[in-house]
Amino acid sequence: MxxxxxxxxxxxxxxxxxxxxxxxxxxxxxxxxxxxxxxxxxxxxxxxxxxxxxxxxxxxxxxxxxxxxxxxxxxxxxxxxxxxxxADDDAREAAELRLTGDPHIAVALEWLDGHAGWEAGTSRRKVAAALANVDVRGLRDRGARRGGISQTDVTRALHDYYGTAENGYGRYSAKFGNEQTAATTILTREDWLDLGAPLLTRADGLKLDQAPSEAAASLNEQALNAAIQRLAETLELGTKLVNMPLYRLRTASAGEDGIAGTVGIAPFVHYALTMDLLEGELLDALATGAGPGRLPLREHYLPDLDAVTRLENRLCAGGVLALCAIARPASLHGDADYLILIQQRSGNVVNANRQLAVIPKGFHQPAADLRADTRLGGTLLREMEEELFGRDDVDNTLGDQRAADPMHPSRQSEPMRWLLERPLGERLRMECTGFGLNLVSGNYEFPSLIVIEDEDFWLRFGGQIEANWETSNLRRYSTLDTDLLAELLADVAWSNEGLFAVLQGFRRLAELGGHRVKLPPVEWELT
Missing domain, CATH: 1.10.260 (434 Repressor (Amino-terminal Domain))
Structure with a gap:
């Protein structure tokens, strides 16, 4: 005892x-x-x-x-x-009991059996065997090695792997501050940048296309083995894996009129057991010194830039993330400014694990209404509630969604209700600042900007803002601290989509912020 x-x-x-x-x-x-x-x-x-x-x-x-x-x-x-x-049999029996205890893992096993063409129960036995033999110390050592690979290392490796982009595409990079540079793995176009598209308006124009067309999920032997190992490690490490529906991008356009395109529906386990494995494979190759020359999963799922841009032929999941700027009055901290919030992601999340990112950040997914929830602004509002305002019941990763309208005013947190008492644009501004495809796993990324314009918000609710479990550390910056913000942009711990969002956000906030901002100037280029 x-x-x-x-x-x-x-x-x-x-x-x-x-x-x-x-x-x-x-x-x-x-x-x-x-x-x-x-x-x-x-x-x-x-x-x-x-x-x-x-x-x-x-x-x-x-x-x-x-x-x-x-x-x-x-x-x-x-x-x-x-x-x-x-005995090994006892270990496997214990592993199988754990598999039955998680309904989301059960769905993943069923999905794997179906797409592998296996008899029902085969994936359960294979995952149980893998789980009984997971080397915990080895996983920790691997995590430490992966943590030593910087965003710059990943960007350089994928540039070497895919070569030069053509047909108007290029990789997003930028110069900032005193001629410092930052390159990313975001494949984009000139007309996809600096959009300033107001969200939850006609400019927020993704539509649901329910025509039957499931994204291909052909699984060769290496892909199957990787999926089995992923499920075993997920259980061992306690990583959150929930089979929520995701919007998969089927067609897309972006420009002066805003965002347009179509989305379908895909289960999260499809993403977690296929495209999301590409980043880990690359990090392991770089950590062992092997380089990006031989990447079997990438060769199978995302072999070239043409495969990246042909959205209809693959699973293209992704999301929305926003630079959040909150107006503060002049006080002991100094002149009137905006507070910028940056998160270091938790080790328990699937996406951008332990990396720097803007907040909020989330997968684009429906909450209750498949058709109405396709607008990016709806996802951003939900993510802001979950990640900063303490709302448990918005996030269907904590359980089945039973609310008819999760964002009904009567269910909103006090900070969110106050922001939305007035029409959008008065207290709260939300804009999409760009669009791109992330070469790391093929995800679509819609970087955005959230600006809380009314400084009374900070006086009323500043003490209630607290990051949720997805964040291990929440950083704060003043938009008047040019040097510190330049250091932030130069940090090698950024996720690629996070760096894309913060750079695009700085460009737009510099236009809107007036006397509240002294941001390092940012000039993008496509390489």
Whole structure:
């Protein structure tokens, strides 16, 4: 029996020993998901007495194998039982039990069986076998190696892999500050940039096309093995994987009249088990010194620039992300300015893991109405609620969507309700600043700008703004601090889409901000 009090750190160690996601661990204890997320964010936090008792009970009911794994995670010198002490069959049986405990993993297994042409249950057995043999230390070491690969390394490698873009396309890069440069993996066009398209208007013109045309998901042997390993590692690491519907881009155009095009619907597991594997493959190749010469998954899914731009022939998922600028009055911090918020992404997210990004950032997806939710502005409002204003029930990654209208005014947080009391443009401005295709995984990216113009918002609600579980660290910058902002743009920890969004956002905010801004000048070019 344990005698030491539980902390956020030891509670998370128990979660890892049990090999449960945040949602399943919360369900196991009978508590809220946000409580579990807070333990990850505050490892020194000491839970209240009733929570201590729940954790004691969970530990006491755990198997000897789980307790030994827990002790090893805490570095107490107790090893996991040797292979001859726990039979392989028992390990696989335990792995299969974990697979049945997560309904979203079950959907992923069914999807994999269907697209591989396997008999039902085959993927479950294969993933269970892989899960029983996952090397946790190896995963941690791999994560550390991946973390050493910078955005610049990725950009250079994909330039070498794909070669020179043609037919009006180019990779987005920019000069800023004192002749500093930043290059990205975003494939774009001149007419796709500096849009200034007001969202939730006619300029926000994506439409739903429900014609049957599922994006191809041909899976060769290497793709199947990678998908199986992805599911095993997802369970082992507690990464959030929820089979929400995504909008997949089928056609697109952008220009002076705004954004237009069509979207279909695809399950998230399709993306997670195919296109989302390309980034990890590239990072591993760079970390081992192999370079981008041999990338089997990329050769299968996204072999050349023509494949990147032929949207109808592949799964093109993606999203919306926005530079957020909040007006502040003159005070002890200095003259009137805008507060810029930048996030470092959590290690528990699928997209832009541990990288810098603007906030909000999210996949473009329907909340309740497949047709009405195609507008980019709707996704941005939801993401702002979830990521900054503390709304649990908007995000259907926390459970099934049962609300008829998740964004009804009666359900909105107080900050959001206040912003939307007036017509868009008075207190809250939202614009799309560009469009591009990310060579990392083929995603579409719609960088945007959110400006809260009324400085009363900061006085009323500034203390309530707090990032959710998707963020490990929230940074703040003044739009009057030119030198610090130039350092921010030069940071090698940016995700490519995040850098694209912040550079485009700075260009537009420089036009709108007046005396509140002294931003480093940004001039883009296509290379």
């Amino acid at each position: 344990r005698t030491d009090p539980w902390t956020g750190r030891t509670a998370c160690a128990l979660q890892k020993a049990l090999r449960l996601s945040n949602e399943l661990f919360a369900e196991h204890l009978g508590i809220g998901v946000r409580t579990v997320a807070s333990w990850h964010q505050k490892p020194d936090l000491k839970p209240k007495s009733e929570m201590q008792q729940l954790l004691d009970t969970a530990y006491e009911r755990a198997s000897a194998t789980v307790r030994a794994r827990f002790a090893e995670l805490l570095g107490q010198g107790l090893a996991v039982p040797a292979a001859d002490a726990v």
